[in-house]
Amino acid sequence: MKLAILDRDGTLNALGDGFIASAADWTPLPGALEAVARLNHGGWHVVLATNQPGLGRGLFDAQTLVAIHAKMHRQLAALGGRIDAVFYCPHAETEGCNCRKPAPGLMEQIRERYGADGDEILVVGSCPAHLQAASELGAQLHMVCTGRSAHLDPLQPLPPGWPPGTRAHASLGDLVDSIATQPAPP
Structure with missing residues (x-):
């Protein structure tokens, strides 16, 4: 199984002012x-793993989060794409849970749900916490120079804090282009 785990904010959507409410x-x-639609057409299952501390802090409710994701799903469907599932941490930063990235809880839940081996998992994000959460899976780690990493150059070495082996790309589209040019496994 080919499984891509994406961060949401800064990878799929603009960051907005503070958070998406x-x-x-x-x-x-x-x-x-x-790019997500192209991943789907290439046989990839695409899942989101996102921290949503606004829920835990009472800044918005679950119905609002559902509305945000419904908009995302509609726009993807119009392009022939889909997100298979959305996994999120609803906790505030101070709650000390195991699902808030950079803790590995969300990534482990996704791997277990899909029964994927680490080398079958592509993890993509624009911040170190997302990739740190996945670093123990043995997954392919990819950073996109969007969102919190828009100031980085994908041709330069990554600053400290990124997990070893992380590969940089200008955007999610550029990452998908690089996957499309790789030879198929035997």
Whole structure:
């Protein structure tokens, strides 16, 4: 099974002012949804793993989060793409849970749900916490220079804090381009 685990904010959508608190705040990054559709057409299952501390802090409710993701799903469907599942941590930063990235809880839940081996998993994000959460899986780690990493150059070495073996790409679309040019396994 080919499984791609994406961060949401900064990877699929613009960061907004602080956090995304309504469906109106959710705006996809240029080319990101098309890249997800291309992953799907290439046989990849695509799942989101996202921290949503606004729930734990009472800044928005679960119904609002569902509305945000419904907008995302509609826009993806219009392009022939899909997100198979959304896994999220609802806890505030101070709650000390195992599912808030960089803790590995969400990634472990996804791997168990899909029964995927580490080498079958592609993990993509724009912040170190997302990739740190996946580093123990043996997954392929990919950083995109969008969101919190928009200031980075994918051709330069990554700054400290990124897990070893992380590969950098200008965008999710560029990552998908690189996958499409790799030879199929025997």
